[in-house]
Amino acid sequence: MTADKKVTFEEAMEQLEEIVEQLEEGDVPLEEAIDIYKKGMELSKLCHDKLKNVEAQIAEMITEDGKREPFAIAEEE
């Protein structure tokens, strides 16, 4: 799981999507399917966490940005 941290969101998503496709094709042996599914669920969690993280950062930036003071000269005009 620690190795996965270096995986980007996109890579993780691609893997996840592959897994979904694989599962969709349907002729996956059951045991294999459940293993794949599990892997998928892990990836899904990874992506979810990454998204949450990004979301938090953006939220923070918006807050900071709002505090910025405007220009005096620009207002004079």
Place this chain on the structure above:
Amino acid sequence: MTADKKVTFEEAMEQLEEIVEQLEEGDVPLEEAIDIYKKGMELSKLCHDKLKNVEAQIAEMITEDGKREPFAIAEEE
């Protein structure tokens, strides 16, 4: 029966199918038919268990997934 554990769900299903076909052919002595049938019943149980097992795993993972917090931003919009 222990050796059978290594049999995948699909192999078990195949064997089951073969058994059904054998039985359908009809010229199997009854005694043999009963044996075959018995075998079929065993296989059937195996498959059933495997399915149950998988179902349980899925259910568990869904539950876990359900605990994951939702995205804040996504809801805002």
Place this chain on the structure above:
Amino acid sequence: MTADKKVTFEEAMEQLEEIVEQLEEGDVPLEEAIDIYKKGMELSKLCHDKLKNVEAQIAEMITEDGKREPFAIAEEE
């Protein structure tokens, strides 16, 4: 950030523009995008601060200049 202090306004603006373009092109991986965006925000703040600084200096000089007495003869005519 301290290293950036030696960056000129124009250099900062150029970097910012590159960042904006990169972001606008849109095929930046999510995490990278958020990093770039953060960098962009910093650059933007840097530019903003530089402008505020210049604005203050100009304003001060104009005020000084305003104290300069007008010509006596020029007014007589």
Place this chain on the structure above:
Amino acid sequence: MTADKKVTFEEAMEQLEEIVEQLEEGDVPLEEAIDIYKKGMELSKLCHDKLKNVEAQIAEMITEDGKREPFAIAEEE
């Protein structure tokens, strides 16, 4: 600034004009622009002072000249 004292009015004006043009053309880096502007303000002040000086000298000369008695011959005619 002391070195500038030896600059003639015309030289100062020429420098000032160049500076004005530079600023009006607009492609001056911001930090440089403020220096240029400062320089321009100094030059403007220098020119202004030189003119004030000339004005004062002329005014003095005119006053002195005004005290001079008119010609007798000129009046006879």
Place this chain on the structure above:
Amino acid sequence: MTADKKVTFEEAMEQLEEIVEQLEEGDVPLEEAIDIYKKGMELSKLCHDKLKNVEAQIAEMITEDGKREPFAIAEEE
């Protein structure tokens, strides 16, 4: 100014005329212009004084001459 005393009236007048022309042409550098103007004022004063002086001398002689008695002999006849 003492050196100018040796300048003749005509030289002074010529210089003065040159100065007026120079000033009227108008494109004289400021510092030079004020020097030229000063010089012109001095020359003007110099010429003025010389004329006044000459005028006084003429006036004095005419007065002396005016007292001259007519010819005695001429009247006898």
Place this chain on the structure above:
Amino acid sequence: MTADKKVTFEEAMEQLEEIVEQLEEGDVPLEEAIDIYKKGMELSKLCHDKLKNVEAQIAEMITEDGKREPFAIAEEE
């Protein structure tokens, strides 16, 4: 002026004429002109005095033996 005493009337007249002509030609520098003028006025006075101051002369006769005697016109003729 004492030197001028030795000037004959004729020389004085000639100088006077020359001076008048010189002045009338007009291109005499002012300082020189006033000197010439003064000289002219002196000469004029000198000539005038010479005419005025001499008493009417009586005609003399010098006899063959060198004796001087007044000469009266033989009015009876």
Place this chain on the structure above:
Amino acid sequence: MGTERYLTVIALTKYIKRKFDKDPHLQNVFVKGEISNFKQHSSGHMYFTLKDEKARILAVMFSRYNQNMKFQPENGMKVLIKGDLTVYEQSGQYQIYIKEMQPDGIGELYLAYEQLKEKLETEGLFSPKAKQDIPKYPECVGVITSPTGAAVRDIITTIRRRYPIAKIIVYPALVQGNQAAPSIVNCIKQANADGQADVLIAGRGGGSIEELWAFNEEIVARAIYKSELPIISAVGHETDFTIADFVADLRAPTPTGAAELAVPHIDELAERIWNRQSRLIRTMRESMSRQNIRLTRIRKSYAFRNPQKLYEQKLEQVDKYAEQLKRGAEKLFLIKQEEQKLLLKRLDRARPQELLQEAKQRYENSNKYLTRNMTAILHSKQKDFKHILSSLEAMSPLKIMDRGYSLVYSENGELAKSVKAVNVNDKVKIQFSDGSAECTVVDTEGKSI
């Protein structure tokens, strides 16, 4: 040989003419004779024959020489002639070309006069170069004439009237008779020795040529010539010309004229001085006035009156520049600010929120299908299983027994398909469709076919 030795007539004539022309005795010849055959051409030239009792000669007097003659020649008139001899080529005649002609009668005096005049003229006594200037303003005038004549009175009166400041010294001279010439010479010498006079007037009133003769004497002429004092001659009337007149520095027609020539008029002179003086003053005033106007013009010149123009425009320019500078700086600042704002706006717009949304969407999709697909697989497998299970159940051999059949298994567990497979007392098992029963064989009986 041939004709070369024969001269042409013209050559011969030219030769003869040259002989005449070269001979000094034939130039300026004085001849006297009687006029005959006198003719005056319309051109004014005179042609006549000069003759005496024994000879005759052709004479020509061109109008140039005769127009000032005081008499009109006529036939039979005796005349004194001066002229040159030469040959008139066309007629081959020698002729005298007359330069001067006098009626004969004065005789020797006139000849002497002419000869002396000629002599002195040749010596250069009459030369203009020998003439002295007459002083313009003499302090003393010497008068050489008879103290009793009208001439001295005229001279003194005139001088007194015109120029009373001049001293007059009369040098009494005899002006006629034998002693006249030496007396005049004496006076000239005396006056020169005195040195008092600035100019001398020598002359007398009018009279006959004999009466005036002293002034034609050589000694008088030479004395006049030698005199260091300038001499004005005043002999007789205007028409009288004496040798003295020729040699004098200035000839006056009359004694009164001589006095007028000797001295200026004092009033005119005073007037002249006044005039010069006033011209001086006027010129000086004009010059002053001119210079004054010139100076005034300069002082009133635009450049002088408006020295402000020297810097006013520049002042305006400085102000303009200062304004431009300010505006330039502000504009530049605004441009930069605008650029920065624009970028900021773009940055805001490029905020990776959308990217995040997309990512979320993508994620949600995949996430949804992950479980869905898995569930689908499970269901499919379940379905397959159920199907097979029911097929199996349908084929169950046990179902035959439902119709009342049972299976008998021998003691070794094998299905007993014949009665022969069992013996009495064997323990067998009967399998029913719904259960089994353990039994002991009691009897056997084979079937009779």
